[in-house]
Amino acid sequence: MTNSFRDKLGEGGFAIVYRGKLPNDCLVAVKILKESKGSGEEFINEVASISTTSHVNIVTLLGFCFEGSKRALIYDFMPNGSLDRFISNNNSLPKDQLGWGKLLEIAVGIARGIEYLHQGCNTRILHFDIKPHNILLDKDFNPKISDFGLAKISPNRSSTVSMLGVRGTIGYIAPELVYRALGEVSYKSDVYSYGMMVLEMVGETKNTDTDADHSSEVYFPDWIYHHLAQNAQLDLNHILNEDEHLMIRKMIIVGLWCIQTNPRMRPSMTRVLEMLEGSIESLQIPPNLHIASTNLSAANPSTSESAL
Template sequence: MAIAGTKRANWKTTIIERSRRALIYEYMPNGSLEKYIYSEKPKETSGWQKLYSIAIGIARGLEYLHHSCNTRIVHFEIKPQNILLDKDFCPKITDFGLAKLCHAKVSKLSMTGARGSIGFIAPEVHSQTFGVVSTKSDIYSYGMMLLEMVGGRKNVKSVVQKSSEKYFPHWIYDHFAQEDGLHGCDVTSEVEEIARKMTLIGLWCIQIVPMHHPTITKVLEMFERDLNKLDMPPKQNFSQIL
């Protein structure tokens, strides 16, 4: 399960004993998820299986933050750089600098300004004309991260430079719909079911209207379903938020 930590490649805690304080770091030998996504290892069969386990681990961590803490925590910075991997590739959610606390019964948050990173920030966080800010905002970021894990391609380009290029979610949606499946993402037949399930869940998570996002509990239920029992989400028109 993912736990809280810092933005560095370690998890830290402070021990206080009378007048003495000690800052203890847990070393994360596998660095950040960002580095792992763009290495050659995820393109191997064993690498895809690790990615799948990492995705579920992050979802379990978010479920803890959203539903199991005494005070609900909305992270607002779910992205590969903020996921650290220990020696067993167990993911740790880090960097809570933008997080907000709210009571467990509160379903929406008041915001005085946008927060988050380009490519992962939910539309309603950028402009509340899209809906209310809530734990669903983390779901959008999680979905974008899932697609980046599958595609091995950064989604931070908000505006493409050439007419032949496409905004990342459009690109991966189109590849998913083609007969060759996700072969454009270097997905082999041995791991296609894993990649397709991650893609479907990711596409559900990035629906533009927040009320259409699944909860993180629902996301975990989707991971447990057979692929043929997951519906294809409607394609979104991201031009309205770019």
């Protein structure tokens, strides 16, 4: 179905993705997992858990292959690729191709998908790798959460999970995964990753001086919090009218709430949706309480799962 793996869509730390076509001409994405140790029991558990999900903002698993060391997942093909293609400063696509209204819709859709994983499934699923690269966009730019390679099923729908190591992508990892004294690892870890992603959706469209001395660069959430608290001009590209300014301000406030250092101060995804879909006048600016650490910088993101 992949025409001998001729059309490579992308590659990550755990898998290579190829474009394929089913006999009925339906396009698919075939994710070939790289060889891993063990009997493959974790792979089967992952497939079993994802196959029970059904949500408009979650990728649809069409099938899988498990033969010896060969493991593959077959998903619906997403023609617009991943979100990072549209928000990264290094992309070749027009910055205004989506527009602020569509970016807000995408943020809401992702929040709905995460809320479903946390609240709507038979078992609570914690993703642990929410980032723009793992958000796929269909032909209408509706977001689909993908890549459950680092996900964990929370037993008995518990809010917390027990983990021995750190997992996720640098820049989106919740601080409690690194500094366990901050609190237990829970679904609030996904909330933190979501918040960093939302701020990136806003921040990557800001004018930057590529020749500037980045050694003195201010941690972006601190910069944006300062301007928001002072009600100053955020100097972001393509703010064309008051409605767009309010959309951006709403996304920033929600993002700052989500990245609070104390997990208990972060909202649930249900509350995030209420804030995104509610009135901007009802939103309060959160306290500026988060860790500004270069170790958590998204400048050079990489996915990992390593022991402390």
